[in-house]
Amino acid sequence: MGVMRLGYVHTRVTDLDDARRHYGDTLGMKAVHTEADRVYFKAWDEFDHHSVVVEEGGVGLVKMGYKVATSDDLDLFERRAQQFGCLTERMSRGDNVGIGDGVRIVLPSEHVLELYNEAEYLGSEVGLVNPAPFPRHLVGVGVPRIDHCLVTAEDPDTLERFFSEVLDFRAAERVVEDLDGGGLLGSWMSCTTTPHDIAFIKGPNGKLHHFAYELSDWYAIKNAGAIFTMDDVPVDVGPTQHGITRGETVYFFDPAGNRNEVFSGGYAVFPDTPTKTWTVDQLGTGIFYIGRELSERFTSVLT
């Protein structure tokens, strides 16, 4: 069955209390586990132990975790990653609180990706029997779940090959220098029925551009934007709509300067959905269909 979804994002933050306020009070995630230098958060419609870890000291991405269906998948993906030429190592239950055995892979882009097939089950906040559509006492934005990550890579071509050959992701949309075999500048890749579970654009290795939460709709995106103003969260861009993925969006920064996104909409992809292509001269339209302009901040701020 392969990779099922993005399971967790582990980032560095400069101040744990500030991060607690942002991810807890503003975004409305629940702190499920706390250690001296880190907090584990879960969103209300997620079932597994956590989906966001913030660790004090520095900024940027520590690692991303993707959940696979079976332990056979772990063996398969480990073997394929090694054949691809990546460094891998086994991780054991408890290396990450609430997460089972797994495989850690250093990607061609130097990001660390962890695959695992078991996580401690905490359940969603509305339960499984006659569940309400949302919990009554959400705080702030009340994000239901995390959705995807966008990172930067010096060599998007190789990273796209990695995700497709090793992990069976499919490119939903790509940005190329030109249509006649021009170089790849970015790829939005899927392992679910949404257009991206991972995306990357050309840039320095090992950096985080953003990670995103899914919200129900455009109205929720707009409300999130207003809450960011109330809580003095710096908004990067939005609310607006992407050309690539067609999603609605607000980009904003956490108190350490890591970019987050709230995202809604987009279209469904299936194994036979053809890949869409954007040419780099239309990148502004691709990223922000309304507005059609890339801000310098959007392209240059990475953590």
Added chain:
Amino acid sequence: MAAIRVLPDDVTVDSRPGETVLDALSRSGFGYRTGCTRGGCGICKVDLRQGSVSYTAATVSDQVLPPDERAAGTCLSCRAVPDGDLTIELRNERLRRLNPYLTARFESTTKKQVLRNERKRPWE
């Protein structure tokens, strides 16, 4: 209250106690290239030409502002709080007047012209 003089435009604005360099400039209606405004990306770096700053408003990561850079006079303007009067210089850009209606004082030191509004500043 400290005065922040900005080169190459040679504009001076006032800052309130505890306020960052970036906040003081934007409160006076000025902008320049900034990113996360939370100390994470390093886009807002400027050169400190005179005076000193402290990073008391929030923790600043060595990853973003390495100690050697800091010692050489790089100022992470979205997190730096002036210790007293200071002069900074923007890197390859000019100050932009984003809000021409603001009431805060700013002073163009070259033109020796002081624009001061009638309205009393609340912190005086």
